[in-house]
Each structure stands twice: as C-alpha cells, then as structure tokens.
Amino acid sequence: MSLYCGIACRKKSFWCYRLLSTYVTKTRYLFELKEDDDACKKAQQTGAFYLFHSLAPLLQKSEQRYQAPQYSLLELERLLAKFGQDTQRIEDSVLIGCSKQHEAWFALDLGLNSSSSLNASLQKAEMEIELKGSFTDLRKALFQLNTKDASLLTTAQALLRWHDAHQFCSRSGQPTKKNVAGSKRVCPSSKIIYYPQAPTRISIPSSQMAPVVITLVSDGTRCLLARQSSFPKGMYSALAGFCDIGESLEEAVRREVAEEVGLELERLKYSASQHWSFPNSSLMIACHASVKPGQTEIQVNLKELEAAGWFSHDEVATALRRNNPYTQQQNGTFWLPPKLAIAHQLIKEWVEKPSCSTLPA
C-alpha cells in the first residue's frame, strides 16, 4: 500500500498549487475561503459581486442580450454610500464561486433585511435606475442568461434564501452568525452549526436529511481509501462529503475528491444509497469513480483527512475477510467499515467487480 501521509506544503494557503489541475486548485481555493474568514475577506478586495433584490438578480441589457453585471468591492461601497447605507451590509454577501484565475465571486441581496446592518433595505426602483438594469425573477432570467451565469445565480439565490430563512437558532432563539463565505451559520449561545441544507451538529436531531456523496475512486487496479483522525484506529473508508447547496451529485463527487485528495475524476457511476444517522440524518449516495491512469498522485487535504492511499485488490479483499477488525488494531493492519455501512458495500462491490464500468464524470 503506498500510503501518502500527505505532505501539504503550506505556501500562503493550505496547499501548493503546483502539479494540481485547474479544477482541483479552484476547488481547493474555494474550500480555503469557506474555512478561513480572513482569506475570504481578503478575496473580497479583488473579487466581484453580483447584486440581487429580494432574491431577484440584477440584469442589464446590452445589444440583444441580457447579462448579470459584476461590481467590485469599491463600486459596491460607493453605491451603498450614495444611498446612505453603511458598508456593514456587505457582510451579508455569500461566496458563490471563482474564476480559473481565483477571482472570487460573491452575491449580495440589497432588498432582504440585513442581519449585519441597521439600515433598511434599499428601494428596488431607485436601485434599478441607478444601476441601469432590472431585478428580474430568476426563472425568467434563466432564459436570458448564458449557462455560466444561470448556474451561478441559481446557486446564489439558494444560498441567499437559506441565510434569510436561518437568522435564528431553533434551539436558543438567538440570532445566528454567518461566516464570511456564507458556508455556515453558528449560534453563539447553543454552539450549533447550521449548514445550507439542514440544521446539523450535536443535539438538534435534524428533521431533514443532508445529502452526502461517498465515492470509491479506482485507477483501474487499485482503490483509494482514506481516514479521518476521528475514525477508529486503523480504519479506512471511501471518500465522503456533504453536498453543497445548489450542487448536483456529480459536481459534489468531483469537488469532494478534488478537495480531499487533489485528484480529478474521469468517470463516475451511481451504485446505491443509504440513510445514515451519524452524527445526524444523512442520505448517503454511493458512487464508483475512476481517475485517468497516470494521474494518480494523491495530495491529502490535512484539514479534512489524516491519511489516504492506494490499496491493491488483494489487500482490500483480505481486509474484507477480516470479521473482527478490533483484533487487527493490535498488529497495525488496516480494516474497513462494518457491513452495515454503504462504504463496506461499495468496497465489496469493487473487489467483486474491480472494473465497475463508469460513466464520464
């Protein structure tokens, strides 16, 4: 087993970006902005903002086409000042993506009640005159926009709507606080962390199921297994991760693999699903995936994983036959999740049919 314990070279950010594909570096850059408020604040300085009013995106017409204009932080500050608004309102913005060159994109709604500024929301008509555009119902706007803007604004609206609906903690009743990127809200009093899908964490049994993708990556002869520091000693599993709001399952699979081990998928194939209760209700959606032969160098994201590695078919087949893993801990071999876990089923499926045919990712 060639185990990479992940030497992440810290250069300004979590990883060096050399050797990683554009897609992987973009994914890891966004992960960093979601995890690090200072990095996200810094990204706002050079980023671009899309504007909404009461969940309707601003569109401008140029020639026969509509487009969604972008504003710099400076332009936004000037616009707010012109209408007597403090710049605190910018704290209501959410991170929605970035360019290949790592220009971060944000969305800000000028019409929803602000949780960061005491100012009232801005009047729609006045803003449309000032901005020479119209705040357009998103369903209508989707017919007028290019695919990139349509997908971006759909994610933006979902995130802005979620934040607007989760201003208070369902346990303490206290106002919740958004992180800079808007990838979560925290209640300072109950300490519950809310993620844009379902309330999660600790004591609040979620009434919804958070969608989670779990993926067994193969390079044709080996499969990729990983472990978190929270796992029992010696246990390795498939890569798993919560879907982000606005994401398809395929996008979540690709993003999680890029974020956690720095690999770009070539193909993936749905396998099965499972309800999973730990730590809260999740809907596990399991897939097989493959990487291009020769593009198998793992770069472990040490903020998420303790280790990851490629395991041969024989090693994994032997591990599957171990029925009492706890005895294995003594002699330091690795072991796999219990039969009940869909990770076990996914791994067993691969051992029985190593060449699970996969579809383009």
Ligand SMILES: NC(=O)C1=CN([C@@H]2O[C@H](COP(=O)(O)OP(=O)(O)OC[C@H]3O[C@@H](n4cnc5c(N)ncnc54)[C@H](O)[C@@H]3O)[C@@H](O)[C@H]2O)C=CC1
């Ligand atoms: N049934 C099975 O075979 C397996 C199930 N799992 C489950 O999959 C889930 C996701 O696995 P991880 O690698 O931990 O996810 P992950 O790779 O997304 O990392 C967890 C982080 O995601 C963030 N996050 C985003 N949305 C979240 C939400 N709704 N709830 C909680 N955290 C959220 C948090 O920052 C958290 O620290 C876990 O709950 C785990 O129990 C994991 C492996 C096997």
Ligand SMILES: [Mg+2]
């Ligand atoms: Mg994970």
